[in-house]
Amino acid sequence: MAEKLKPALIIGSGFHRHVFGDVDRLAIRPLYNWNALVDEVAVQMGVAVPLQVLSPVQRWETTITRAVREGYKSHKQKKVLPLESAAHVVEDEARKVVASILIKASQNYLGSTRSAFPLLDQWGSIISLNFDAAWLAESKMIDSGPVDGPLIMPKGKITSQELNRLTFSKRISAVDGGACRRIWFPNGSCFRPVTIRMGLHDYGSAAHSIQLAFSLIKKWERQTGIDMKNDDLRYAVAIPAFRKASEGVNNFSGLNGAPPFPLSWVADFLYRPLVFAGVGLSDQESGLWWLLAQRARNLSRINEHQRSYILVSDTDRPEFWRSCPFGIEPIFCSNWEEGWEKLSQMNY
Numbered sequence: 120m121a122e123k124l125k126p127a128l129i130i131g132s133g134f135h136r137h138v139f140g141d142v143d144r145l146a147i148r149p150l151y152n153w154n155a156l157v158d159e160v161a162v163q164m165g166v167a168v169p170l171q172v173l174s175p176v177q178r179w180e181t182t183i184t185r186a187v188r189e190g191y192k193s194h195k196q197k198k199v200l201p202l203e204s205a206a207h208v209v210e211d212e213a214r215k216v217v218a219s220i221l222i223k224a225s226q227n228y229l230g231s232t233r234s235a236f237p238l239l240d241q242w243g244s245i246i247s248l249n250f251d252a253a254w255l256a257e258s259k260m261i262d263s264g265p266v267d268g269p270l271i272m273p274k275g276k277i278t279s280q281e282l283n284r285l286t287f288s289k290r291i292s293a294v295d296g297g298a299c300r301r302i303w304f305p306n307g308s309c310f311r312p313v314t315i316r317m318g319l320h321d322y323g324s325a326a327h328s329i330q331l332a333f334s335l336i337k338k339w340e341r342q343t344g345i346d347m348k349n350d351d352l353r354y355a356v357a358i359p360a361f362r363k364a365s366e367g368v369n370n371f372s373g374l375n376g377a378p379p380f381p382l383s384w385v386a387d388f389l390y391r392p393l394v395f396a397g398v399g400l401s402d403q404e405s406g407l408w409w410l411l412a413q414r415a416r417n418l419s420r421i422n423e424h425q426r427s428y429i430l431v432s433d434t435d436r437p438e439f440w441r442s443c444p445f446g447i448e449p450i451f452c453s454n455w456e457e458g459w460e461k462l463s464q465m466n467y
Contacts, residue, residue, distance in 0.1 A: 179213075
């Protein structure tokens with residue numbers, strides 16, 4: 120039987136709503152409301168705020184193109200004339216504005232048992248789809264940066280920006296004898312504003328980078344001969360190598376000269392049980408759905424399944440979620456107070 124891994128907690132903006140409760144304050148709104156975040160970016164850059172009939176990612180693109188055509192203020196409040204900057208230059212400035220807005224909003228964050236939820240010992244890692252880590256006190260961090268033995272991608276296949284989104288992490292104290300646990304930021308983070316993923320251009324590149332990271336994991340399995348074993352044994356052999364890379368656990372007696380494990384947030388997503396909380400998982404999350412499909416394929420003939428759960432309202436597409444798409448089991452709740460309490464009491 121494969122070594123048991125603690126789940127990865129996947130959080131989105133709904134986590135911030137849980138922390139603050141039933142309140143909607145202007146000072147903290149950008150943390151959990153993307154429309155409010157786009158509004159504030161446009162205002163600070165001196166650009167006309169796009170209509171809210173558009174989605175947040177479409178409003179972001181509109182803000183960027185307007186800034187190019189009509190001029191804007193940089194993150195340092197320097198006036199830039201119309202047609203003076205290319206769209207990618209404007210977008211880099213806008214990302215810096217996003218980071219400054221969220222960092223300021225984070226100063227009002229609540230220190231509570233709710234905000235400490237991702238730090239509970241029941242989690243083996245955290246995958247944050249938010250840009251901020253407002254809930255994470257600096258005193259809780261061990262260090263940060265790209266993972267050891269960064270992914271080696273074929274030249275020209277991926278940008279440094281996407282590579283950072285795959286490999287950048289913060290590390291916190293470990294559980295079950297590990298050296299650390301990792302917090303991943305697939306959509307970029309305020310720690311590295313250039314990585315922040317807000318527009319259609321960036322979301323279009325997400326699926327490609329996820330596929331590349333997945334391909335490197337499958338290549339590693341072939342190089343180590345793991346792919347030649349039966350499904351249960353293949354998984355059992357791969358997990359210790361993954362744990363050593365992700366948690367720094369000194370318990371891997373792998374093959375001499377074996378290539379390093381290609382660690383990224385994608386590996387945590389593939390190997391660990393998953394718990395989605397405060398994440399809508401809409402149809403627009405094509406990269407995550409593709410990865411969930413690959414995960415389901417990998418686990419389809421393994422007896423010890425790594426289960427997946429999602430916290431959802433009992434009015435949110437109940438028939439869809441009861442079908443357990445790609446093995447995701449819904450945890451229904453009538454309100455979010457009840458839902459998060461259920462998560463804290465579950466035995467994964």
